[in-house]
Amino acid sequence: MDNAYQAEKEIATILFCDIRNFTSLLDSEDPLKAVKFANTVLAELGKEVENVGGRVDRFTGDGFMAHFGISDSLENHTESACRAALNMRDALQSINNKRYYEVESVVATGIGIHTGTVAYGKIETSQIKQETVLGDVVNTTSRIEELTKYFSVDILLSEQSYHLLKEEFVFQKMPAQQLRGKKKEMVTYWLLPMNLKKE
Template sequence: MDPQLANQLLEEGDGQAMLGGQAAEATVLFTDIRSFTTISESLGPQATVSMLNEYFEIMVACITDAGGMLDKFIGDALMAGFGVPLATDDAPDAAVKSAISMISQLRVWNASRLTNEKPAVNMGVGINTDTVVTGNIGSSKRMDFTMIGDGVNLAARLEGSCKTYGAQIIISEYTKSKLKGIYALRELDRIVVKGKTEPVSIFEVLDFHDDSTFPARMDVVGHFSEGLNHYRSSDFDTAIKSFSAALEANAKDVPSQLYIERCNLLKDTPPPAGWSGEWVMTEK
């Protein structure tokens, strides 16, 4: 745990109880580097370690600057918490702002890497807000303050789903519902993650984009939203027209491409009665 955070816990007077374990609402953030194996093979061991250290230096600063707690590194991934171990009233906003800063800072870092003929690094971020269990967990030889629970697992699943939707930041409906600020969001889907039965709505955060990284954003999001409504009403032909219009505005929009494929699939194999657009994810 960050020494300043540990000291703050002890000053609050109930630090020992918190470290012993408690349930608390938290906003959990997961990140992961895309195609890390390919990058590491091209760089070699020493350059890979150097790259990771530079990358994590940037990411951790984005977390702590937003008031978050770095939980752990997991290979090339990391996990962070907001609103733990000390509760705050803006944890969801802080997590989203941290993720936006991560992608923005990554873009600057990548520009420098490309100038030095080094491969660019891409990443995904998943964010979820839920009640989690926090505390010192481990063995008598080593213990770490960490978070566990379904809310943590969903954040990890959302990070993984970034690859499916071509997104860089995905948040759950639970995080969205608690945001106080105004953000550029696009509803992507209503998914049932692997190992669960209830669907959750997911949203793409778009605030870090500009005209060069997401041309015709307003037009694309407008057409996509129309298509999503038709899709959920099982009007697949009209939905395809809307998604196609989104692609005419921006041919690289991955979600629109994905939904056209789904619509064609569902036209051949119609969904069951009472279906409302949820999609069952088969991968973590």
């Protein structure tokens, strides 16, 4: 098999971050403002991922996907993902304080976190070479992030991630809910605002 199509299985934690109402935030705006928004909001939130040892895999326009535990020395990648989410929550408050004084709309996010086995590999064309993570864990994390809208919360973890961290953080168990594209209902856990970022 060509090396370009080889992949490795890794146990990792995936994080999806999505900007709420992204389209309406930039509706009828100069497209250059979208670039400014990406650099002042998405990039700042992405830095919080990198600060705890995670990696932003890709930006999606209205958010990003990140992974923890692949090709790094994180002792507890699930905890690192939660630390990143808490730091992002704090960073967003600072971002919104600045946007408020500049008479700009405040920004809200939804974050989904899930832990499991993923495939880590390379996708190539003649012009693009990209290393990325793929698999059901990635798709499930995206669906968990979507549930944050349903529950009107900002950070949700899967049951798998929760059981690795239940003694480290304060959570609220949410009612079981069927994820889009999934047959079984899933229980998720809200990472409560009383949790503090780690300096």
